[in-house]
Amino acid sequence: MNTEYLHLTPDRWQNLMPPSNSLDGWSFISYVLNKELLARKISLKELKWQNLSPYVIGISGSVAAGKSTFAQKLKQCLEKEDKQVEIVSTDNFLMSNAELEEKGLMEQKGFPASINWKALNNFLLNVKLGNNNIPYRLYSQELSDLIPDKLGTYKQADILIIEGINILELPKENGPIPSDYLDYAIYLDSDEKNLETWFMKRYHYLLELNRNNPDNFFYKWAHVDRKQADEFAKKVWFDVNIKNLHEFIAPTKVRANMIVTKALDHSISAIDLKQF
Numbered sequence: 001m002n003t004e005y006l007h008l009t010p011d012r013w014q015n016l017m018p019p020s021n022s023l024d025g026w027s028f029i030s031y032v033l034n035k036e037l038l039a040r041k042i043s044l045k046e047l048k049w050q051n052l053s054p055y056v057i058g059i060s061g062s063v064a065a066g067k068s069t070f071a072q073k074l075k076q077c078l079e080k081e082d083k084q085v086e087i088v089s090t091d092n093f094l095m096s097n098a099e100l101e102e103k104g105l106m107e108q109k110g111f112p113a114s115i116n117w118k119a120l121n122n123f124l125l126n127v128k129l130g131n132n133n134i135p136y137r138l139y140s141q142e143l144s145d146l147i148p149d150k151l152g153t154y155k156q157a158d159i160l161i162i163e164g165i166n167i168l169e170l171p172k173e174n175g176p177i178p179s180d181y182l183d184y185a186i187y188l189d190s191d192e193k194n195l196e197t198w199f200m201k202r203y204h205y206l207l208e209l210n211r212n213n214p215d216n217f218f219y220k221w222a223h224v225d226r227k228q229a230d231e232f233a234k235k236v237w238f239d240v241n242i243k244n245l246h247e248f249i250a251p252t253k254v255r256a257n258m259i260v261t262k263a264l265d266h267s268i269s270a271i272d273l274k275q276f
C-alpha cells in the first residue's frame with residue numbers, strides 16, 4: 001500500500017468536508033485548494049512579505065487525460081472565490097514541427113527532448129517574479145503545431161494554472177526545473193483504455209471540425225476512409241503517446257500533491273492527497 005498518499009473515495013472525502021450541498025469531487029478539490037491558498041496568505045502576512053507572485057498550480061497527466069478541460073473547470077471554481085486566474089499550456093513550449101523535423105524528433109513530439117525547457121523555465125521565473133505582460137509562443141491543437149508569428153501574453157493574476165504533460169518532468173541539463181515554480185501539483189489519472197477512448201473521440205471531433213479546412217493537419221485524414229484514418233491515429237497513440245506516458249509522464253505522478261482519478265464518463269472516482 002502506498003502510504004505517501006491518503007486515498008479518498010467519495011464517501012471518504014465527504015466525511016472530511018464541512019456539510020455542504022454538493023459532495024462531488026469538485027467541491028473537495030476546491031475545498032483543499034482554498035485551504036492551501038489561505039495557509040499561504042497567512043504565512044506571507046506573518047512574514048510581512050510583499051507578495052507579487054501568483055500562486056502557481058501545475059496540472060499533469062497523459063495526452064487526452066482532460067488537463068485543459070480540468071484547468072478550465074478549476075479556473076471557474078477559483079473565480080467563484082474572487083480570484084483572478086490565468087491558464088497557460090506547456091504545449092506552447094514545444095518546438096515547432098519544422099524544428100522537430102529538422103532534429104529528427106517528430107516521433108518524439110511531447111517527449112522531454114521536444115520541449116524548449118529554457119523558454120518554459122524562463123516564462124515561469126518571470127511569472128514568479130511578478131512580472132507583467134510576459135510573451136510566449138502559442139500552440140494550436142487544430143494545427144498540431146505552433147502558430148507562426150503569433151504570441152500570447154501572460155497578464156499577472158492571483159493564480160496561474162500551468163497545464164501539460166511535461167510540467168512535472170526534468171530537463172536533461174542540470175539547473176532549474178519547471179516544478180521548482182509550482183506551489184501545488186495535480187496529476188490526472190485514468191485507465192489507459194479510457195485515455196485511448198478520449199484521444200480517439202477528440203481526434204474524430206478534430207476531423208469533423210477541419211473537413212473543409214485544407215490548410216489543416218487533420219484535413220487529409222478527414223478525407224480518407226475512416227478505417228485508414230483510425231489506423232493512423234491508433235499508431236500515433238501507441239507509438240508516441242502511450243510510449244511517452246510509460247517512459248516520461250506516469251513516472252512524474254509521485255511528484256504530485258494530489259492525484260485525481262477519473263472514470264470513463266469523466267466523473268472523479270478517487271482523490272489521493274500527498275500526506276507531506
Ligand SMILES: Nc1ncnc2c1ncn2[C@@H]1O[C@H](COP(=O)(O)OP(=O)(O)O)[C@@H](O)[C@H]1O
Pocket residue numbers: 061062063064065066067068069070198199201202265266
Ligand atoms: N470533464 C469532461 N467532460 C466531458 N468531456 C471531457 C471532460 N474532460 C475532458 N473531456 C474530453 O476529453 C478529451 C480530452 O480532453 P482535453 O482536455 O483536451 O485533454 P488534455 O488537455 O489532457 O489533452 C476532449 O475531447 C475533451 O472534450
Ligand SMILES: CC(C)(COP(=O)(O)O)[C@@H](O)C(=O)NCCC(=O)O
Pocket residue numbers: 062063064067091109110144164165236240241
Ligand atoms: C501536443 C501534445 C504533445 C500534447 O497533447 P495534450 O496533452 O495537450 O493533449 C500531443 O497532442 C501531441 O501532439 N502528441 C504527439 C502525437 C499526436 O498526438 O499527434
